[in-house]
Amino acid sequence: MIFTTKAEYGVRLLVELGRQGEERPVSLKALAEAEGLPLAYLERIVALLRKADLVESTRGAHGGYRLARPAEEIRMDQAILALEGSVAPMTCFVDDRAESTHGVLCSHEADSGQGCATKLLWTRVQGGVFKALQQTTLADLVAFSTKTTTREPIAAA
Amino acid sequence: MIFTTKAEYGVRLLVELGRQGEERPVSLKALAEAEGLPLAYLERIVALLRKADLVESTRGAHGGYRLARPAEEIRMDQAILALEGSVAPMTCFVDDRAESTHGVLCSHEADSGQGCATKLLWTRVQGGVFKALQQTTLADLVAFSTKTTTREPIAAA
DNA sequence: GCATCTCCGACTGCATTGGTAGGATTATCC
DNA sequence: GGATAATCCTACCAATGCAGTCGGAGATGC
Numbered sequence: 001m002i003f004t005t006k007a008e009y010g011v012r013l014l015v016e017l018g019r020q021g022e023e024r025p026v027s028l029k030a031l032a033e034a035e036g037l038p039l040a041y042l043e044r045i046v047a048l049l050r051k052a053d054l055v056e057s058t059r060g061a062h063g064g065y066r067l068a069r070p071a072e073e074i075r076m077d078q079a080i081l082a083l084e085g086s087v088a089p090m091t092c093f094v095d096d097r098a099e100s101t102h103g104v105l106c107s108h109e110a111d112s113g114q115g116c117a118t119k120l121l122w123t124r125v126q127g128g129v130f131k132a133l134q135q136t137t138l139a140d141l142v143a144f145s146t147k148t149t150t151r152e153p154i155a156a157a
Numbered sequence: 158m159i160f161t162t163k164a165e166y167g168v169r170l171l172v173e174l175g176r177q178g179e180e181r182p183v184s185l186k187a188l189a190e191a192e193g194l195p196l197a198y199l200e201r202i203v204a205l206l207r208k209a210d211l212v213e214s215t216r217g218a219h220g221g222y223r224l225a226r227p228a229e230e231i232r233m234d235q236a237i238l239a240l241e242g243s244v245a246p247m248t249c250f251v252d253d254r255a256e257s258t259h260g261v262l263c264s265h266e267a268d269s270g271q272g273c274a275t276k277l278l279w280t281r282v283q284g285g286v287f288k289a290l291q292q293t294t295l296a297d298l299v300a301f302s303t304k305t306t307t308r309e310p311i312a313a314a
Numbered sequence: 315g316c317a318t319c320t321c322c323g324a325c326t327g328c329a330t331t332g333g334t335a336g337g338a339t340t341a342t343c344c
Numbered sequence: 345g346g347a348t349a350a351t352c353c354t355a356c357c358a359a360t361g362c363a364g365t366c367g368g369a370g371a372t373g374c
Binding site: 184185186200201214215216217218219220221222 | 351
């Protein structure tokens with residue numbers, strides 16, 4: 001399995017936020033109940049999204065979370081990277097992300113001085129994953145979910 | 158991280174077999190020493206490849222393994238599937254593989270009767286991974302590895 | 315000042331992974 | 345036929361990471 005529940009819960013959380021208006025913040029408690037997820041665990045997950053500036057928080061009573069940007073401008077590679085930390089296909093894949101010029105390198109090279117045989121494969125796989133993530137925005141998921149299920153907005157706390 | 162060492166070691170094993178001629182079988186001991194991998198662990202890994210008919214074995218003295226088909230006809234999706242069991246991006250992804258018509262379905266649907274929001278995303282990601290795997294043959298990896306590193310064939314036992 | 319919130323760190327049960335141990339079976343060679 | 349070299353198979357084990365909990369400490373609105 002590729003992703004952990006952090007990615008699953010985090011994305012679902014984003015989608016739920018995307019459904020709500022971006023005006024008033026939504027409390028985690030409400031989100032947790034809406035999705036049927038453990039509140040305490042969600043707290044730690046949403047912290048990752050906040051650190052990545054995908055979500056804004058307002059503390060105190062009637063506080064909560066809202067998207068930091070419109071859903072169209074949130075790409076899933078950003079979300080997953082924030083949630084999972086990295087998307088390497090293999091432990092030996094030390095990736096100096098996106099901005100680096102030489103892409104990814106395999107740590108075996110450090111050991112033996114030779115490119116290991118699997119490097120080509122993992123590079124292609126990672127490319128495939130990244131492409132899929134980059135091409136999907138939060139708005140896509142929100143549209144998909146509202147099309148499939150019809151659920152009323154969460155009542156204000 | 159997506160794949161475990163089973164995939165890594167298994168693919169490296171296949172590549173090493175691809176380098177050798179397909180005539181005489183190569184013993185696991187020789188392969189393990191060539192790649193610097195634990196022999197006992199490789200035994201279990203190569204068993205997966207054999208069950209998937211990617212590799213043939215001959216028992217007894219001077220026995221060993223060889224590719225069941227020419228390297229050009231071994232696609233990496235077959236190899237990875239044999240090694241890892243499945244390539245689902247998420248635990249909730251119960252995939253009735255390839256031959257099924259409706260592709261993948263998310264187990265949340267069984268629970269709540271609604272498609273979960275993340276389904277679209279995971280489907281795309283899995284598609285990207287599979288495409289990358291399908292488009293890569295063992296011959297590609299062998300060519301890549303012989304280009305990068307120059308190593309003499311394993312001496313006969 | 316009290317009820318709600320966000321925030322943060324420590325702690326825990328569990329499953330999986332990576333790897334080992336030991337032996338049974340099969341074949342070759344002398 | 346017996347040593348030897350190999351595949352095969354099952355049970356076992358330690359470490360890691362994941363999913364989730366707990367308790368509390370700061371904000372903030374009423």
